[in-house]
Amino acid sequence: MSVKVKICGIRTIQAAKAAVDEGADYLGFNFVPSSKRFIRPSEAKKIIDIIRDKVKIVGIFQDAEIKYVNEITFRLGLDLVQLHGNESEEYCRKVEAPVIKVFQLPVNFSVINTFGTMSCYSIPLYMVDRKKRGEGGIIDLKKGEELAQRLPLFFSGGLTPENVAGIIQTVNPFAVDVAGGVETDGKQDIHKIAMFIKNAKGGVV
Numbered sequence: 001m002s003v004k005v006k007i008c009g010i011r012t013i014q015a016a017k018a019a020v021d022e023g024a025d026y027l028g029f030n031f032v033p034s035s036k037r038f039i040r041p042s043e044a045k046k047i048i049d050i051i052r053d054k055v056k057i058v059g060i061f062q063d064a065e066i067k068y069v070n071e072i073t074f075r076l077g078l079d080l081v082q083l084h085g086n087e088s089e090e091y092c093r094k095v096e097a098p099v100i101k102v103f104q105l106p107v108n109f110s111v112i113n114t115f116g117t118m119s120c121y122s123i124p125l126y127m128v129d130r131k132k133r134g135e136g137g138i139i140d141l142k143k144g145e146e147l148a149q150r151l152p153l154f155f156s157g158g159l160t161p162e163n164v165a166g167i168i169q170t171v172n173p174f175a176v177d178v179a180g181g182v183e184t185d186g187k188q189d190i191h192k193i194a195m196f197i198k199n200a201k202g203g204v205v
Contacts, residue, residue: 003172003176005023005196006028006176007024007188009028010027010028010039010047013047015193016047016051017050017051018190018194019055019197020051022197023197023201024193026058026175028058029048029058029059029076031059031061031064032062032084036186041072044059052077057076057077057078058081060084061083061084063085064085066094069095073095073097074096080097080099081099081100082102083095083101083102089120089121092121098123099124099125101118102127102128102156103118103129104128105139106131106139109140111143114147118147124152125153125154127177128144129157129177144170144173145171153173154175155167155171155175156177156179159181161181161182161192161196164200165199165202168200176200178196181196
């Protein structure tokens with residue numbers, strides 16, 4: 001089965017439509033005010049209303065009030081909530097949508113310790129990312145593969161149209177996630193989005 005693809009940091013209808021047309025499975029909208037990819041919920045709703053039912057809609061939050069998360073989830077009709085902070089398992093249970101919990105890891109992490117931490121969360125989906133988002137090397141692929149064998153895993157951090165196929169062949173994750181890797185000068189690049197999805201979907205052996 002082909003790997004799933006999530007294009008994150010959607011801020012324009014052009015990028016959203018390009019991702020949907022090329023076969024993306026998830027689109028991520030960033031509601032973290034400090035992020036350079038932040039989008040106001042009201043602006044996100046305009047895009048979501050156009051592409052709804054064509055793709056899974058993911059809202060990204062980080063250490064936000066649970067009431068706010070659930071309010072935005074309801075108002076925008078989010079399919080999933082991605083949590084990028086220090087949210088506990090108890091917090092995840094209060095989210096009124098399926099959760100993708102992000103675990104930010106050093107390049108050379110311990111599989112046993114990381115799996116122990118991740119498995120404390122009773123959630124449908126997990127994501128691994130670099131310790132510092134947008135910085136540093138890609139986390140160890142063989143260790144990523146070990147996690148992907150045990151958990152439904154989104155693999156992210158440093159992925160590009162050029163390297164995604166090889167990463168998928170090694171890690172074999174449930175899904176891959178990209179933001180900066182499909183941008184040019186800080187803006188989403190429709191050509192890069194198309195190439196990333198094409199290479200990811202053709203990258204499974």
